[in-house]
Amino acid sequence: DAGVIQSPRHEVTEMGQEVTLRCKPISGHNSLFWYRQTMMRGLELLIYFNNNVPIDDSGMPEDRFSAKMPNASFSTLKIQPSEPRDSAVYFCASAQGQTQETQYFGPGTRLLVL
Amino acid sequence: GDSVTQMEGPVTLSEEAFLTINCTYTATGYPSLFWYVQYPGEGLQLLLKATKADDKGSNKGFEATYRKETTSFHLEKGSVQVSDSAVYFCALRSSSSNTGKLIFGQGTTLQVKP
Numbered sequence: 001d002a003g004v005i006q007s008p009r010h011e012v013t014e015m016g017q018e019v020t021l022r023c024k025p026i027s028g029h030n031s032l033f034w035y036r037q038t039m040m041r042g043l044e045l046l047i048y049f050n051n052n053v054p055i056d057d058s059g060m061p062e063d064r065f066s067a068k069m070p071n072a073s074f075s076t077l078k079i080q081p082s083e084p085r086d087s088a089v090y091f092c093a094s095a096q097g098q099t100q101e102t103q104y105f106g107p108g109t110r111l112l113v114l
Numbered sequence: 115g116d117s118v119t120q121m122e123g124p125v126t127l128s129e130e131a132f133l134t135i136n137c138t139y140t141a142t143g144y145p146s147l148f149w150y151v152q153y154p155g156e157g158l159q160l161l162l163k164a165t166k167a168d169d170k171g172s173n174k175g176f177e178a179t180y181r182k183e184t185t186s187f188h189l190e191k192g193s194v195q196v197s198d199s200a201v202y203f204c205a206l207r208s209s210s211s212n213t214g215k216l217i218f219g220q221g222t223t224l225q226v227k228p
Binding site: 004031033042043045048050056091093095102103104105106107108 | 150155156157158159160163203214215216218219220221
């Protein structure tokens, strides 16, 4: 299995631009998670989908952030407009089954907003 | 709310030294407990887990025992190698949760010197 795939791996953009991060979960997994990692705040859960439906988006920082999961094999996290404080590594993870205890993480997207 | 507290790093050891990384948690009921490891430039990966009190999780020479009485899940390894240098995250999943949401500690950086 290819594991969780994220793209792009690195993104450099200017403040005010729209940024779209992409994730392909492991085939057959029914849960998908978006995390943000920074030195200051550590690892934060942004949003969680189960069977393509958003279940918990309480971690989404503000209206500039949005996430979608149009089907079981694809999800996007969009930031519009981006700000320098959004600079971080964004991880996608997927899990399978009712307990969903083991989450499999992608390699992350390193975002730098200038 | 539920939370996880890890010892602050960085932890610097010489090769073949004994490793302990402390982790304590606050949660109601009987959460599931996890250790994830993040190697440089990669996403997190599950190292070991325990789902009930007194369970011992083990993998790659690492061990952790679920101690309900002390609400702890300390990570240990008898002889570390340079290749163990990474960031280690303790996490819990609440027993009352019907989602896959994990609550992570802040991470502990381990550096092993030859």
